[in-house]
Amino acid sequence: MKKIAVLPGDGIGPEVMKEAIKVLDAAQEKYSFELEYEYADVGGIAIDNHKTALPQATLELCENSDAVLFGSVGGPKWESLPPDQQPERAALLPLRKHFDLFCNLRPAKVFPSLTKSCPLRPDIVGDGFDILCVRELTSGIYFGTPKGREGQGPDEFAFDTMRYKRSEIERIARMAFDAARLRNKKVTSVDKANVLTTMVLWREVVMEVARDYPDVELNHIYVDNATMQLVRYPQQFDVMLCGNMFGDIVSDEAAMLTGSMGLLASASLNADKFGLYEPAGGSAPDIAGKGIANPIAQILSGAMMLRYSLGQDDAADAIDGAVGATLAKGIVTADLTSDRESAVTTVEMGDAIVAEL
Amino acid sequence: MKKIAVLPGDGIGPEVMKEAIKVLDAAQEKYSFELEYEYADVGGIAIDNHKTALPQATLELCENSDAVLFGSVGGPKWESLPPDQQPERAALLPLRKHFDLFCNLRPAKVFPSLTKSCPLRPDIVGDGFDILCVRELTSGIYFGTPKGREGQGPDEFAFDTMRYKRSEIERIARMAFDAARLRNKKVTSVDKANVLTTMVLWREVVMEVARDYPDVELNHIYVDNATMQLVRYPQQFDVMLCGNMFGDIVSDEAAMLTGSMGLLASASLNADKFGLYEPAGGSAPDIAGKGIANPIAQILSGAMMLRYSLGQDDAADAIDGAVGATLAKGIVTADLTSDRESAVTTVEMGDAIVAEL
Ligand SMILES: CC(C)[C@H](C(=O)O)[C@@H](O)C(=O)O
Numbered sequence A, B: 001m002k003k004i005a006v007l008p009g010d011g012i013g014p015e016v017m018k019e020a021i022k023v024l025d026a027a028q029e030k031y032s033f034e035l036e037y038e039y040a041d042v043g044g045i046a047i048d049n050h051k052t053a054l055p056q057a058t059l060e061l062c063e064n065s066d067a068v069l070f071g072s073v074g075g076p077k078w079e080s081l082p083p084d085q086q087p088e089r090a091a092l093l094p095l096r097k098h099f100d101l102f103c104n105l106r107p108a109k110v111f112p113s114l115t116k117s118c119p120l121r122p123d124i125v126g127d128g129f130d131i132l133c134v135r136e137l138t139s140g141i142y143f144g145t146p147k148g149r150e151g152q153g154p155d156e157f158a159f160d161t162m163r164y165k166r167s168e169i170e171r172i173a174r175m176a177f178d179a180a181r182l183r184n185k186k187v188t189s190v191d192k193a194n195v196l197t198t199m200v201l202w203r204e205v206v207m208e209v210a211r212d213y214p215d216v217e218l219n220h221i222y223v224d225n226a227t228m229q230l231v232r233y234p235q236q237f238d239v240m241l242c243g244n245m246f247g248d249i250v251s252d253e254a255a256m257l258t259g260s261m262g263l264l265a266s267a268s269l270n271a272d273k274f275g276l277y278e279p280a281g282g283s284a285p286d287i288a289g290k291g292i293a294n295p296i297a298q299i300l301s302g303a304m305m306l307r308y309s310l311g312q313d314d315a316a317d318a319i320d321g322a323v324g325a326t327l328a329k330g331i332v333t334a335d336l337t338s339d340r341e342s343a344v345t346t347v348e349m350g351d352a353i354v355a356e357l
């Protein structure tokens, strides 16, 4: 029996989480394993109920669980809070740091039946692309010290520190190369070694790690060029290895290029296989409560959880397959079609995937 | 008589520079002003000839000139140099800092006759888009101190400092709002205020400056979202105001989305209207010397120079118009057509634009 901390959060979070749990329940039955769910508040709803985006009780629940299934947080209600107190930031950054979730996996893949949804020209998208962003998540400029604000008047200044330790770069690089081995054996390391001292070390360490993976091709690309190449010819990428800041930017661009933000899952892992799993998209407050949100990203986040934290690869494969089969049948939610009449609801999509399982 | 430091650099630089000078000569005749050109080495060729990417003599020439017309630098020959000694970096960063070129203007605009070249889907591109990136160019993480490398073994670490002073943010914000006034009266400030202390100050100061421009609409967007929104709906942007690092990334993505990197110029200005003008694209070593490079970005860089540093607005307008008219006639270089037969050469393109002038 494995225990899952379920944190639905705000916006469409609770609706899509319901469908993910439905699918996980079906998978348990079929593959004979048991999950115990315990729910807790996070994000905006936690600010409302407990005056903090990440209550102590929620953190403790996560500590006592084998994995965290996370919905999405934030919305207009909390938008007037200062940017550094926004629910998303105030929930996610401490969770990442507390559990040392240094390895963020963000697949950005075009589903074969959905190439038409890609914002890129059909002759560029072709049969689609399949990129895995491996983003370092607990260091870099997000967490470097010192940072602060000093001085007065026009000379007042603020500062942040970008910082990477050799061991931090090494462990995320290994994750990227390991992942590439199971895919197309190509790692593209994204840096800005022509400007940043941190990135010179980054590149050095990545090259050292590469020596242990002679079967994997390694390329380096500057982050500005990466954002261009993604648009020009996304098929050139397999695994993109990034630091925290550049990974934030590059993975979002890649995700949007697939045209299916509502389908993309992500995993944030530590060295003990504990992980937090969440959709790549946001809380989509504009469609929350309408029953039309796409639950697939949340469902696939559940599948990633089975794979990376719970050792249930067969069940994970089955869910991935059921999602693919459902989409291939032309069953889509409103975000994936211009023909609103034919779109299914959130619940119907969940049911369709369970039926395929 | 104004003096121009002409730094053709490497790769296609010398070829396209020739055409830009040709067009500037024609403009001088027509609008009765006089330019004196003086040439100097920069980048890879300067490393070869003088063992440094930015020789003292080149710097002195720039100091004694009214503006710098810059080609492009770098190429395979110098790629084995450490990333922080690459010609591009080693030439540009010191020039920017030395002349306090804090204001980088990078137009990313789709030319009406060339919407088909955009990598985005035709229904997304529509009639095109017209974005001006205003990038802060002499501060931020590019120039912040301290930076360095310390420690040994797995604990060795490297660090950089992102830093902005209130006055630095204020002056670039004013440039953005001033530019927006002459355009569609909309500024989108790109930051990461939910994570970076520097960007909290950035957002505050931008909001303060906005009070002096009640006629201009101001929005804030996180940089990760900006890279997504550019792909989803680029028309939503008019002026994008960015710090040094984010501006590097966002302006390159926007440029690539126009599908016409070979057409985009840029200006880097200081408070005295002194400026460095260069194409947005690189040295394109793969096509250098073949006479097929597109000279338009260099020609439009010359027009920007006339406008921003030399007060020759009429001549600048005329060059812009001649370029538009030439493209509208379907005269294109190889980068802009799949029908290579019909493409004109670098020299022919220069001649065609002169003929339109
Ligand atoms: C909410 C924010 C702090 C976060 C980040 O920048 O990491 C988000 O954009 C993400 O990518 O998960």
Ligand SMILES: CC(C)[C@H](C(=O)O)[C@@H](O)C(=O)O
Residues within 6 Å of the ligand: A194, A195, A224, B088, B089, B092, B093, B248
């Ligand atoms: C060459 C490099 C240092 C430079 C930068 O990052 O500013 C370039 O990418 C640019 O955008 O002009």
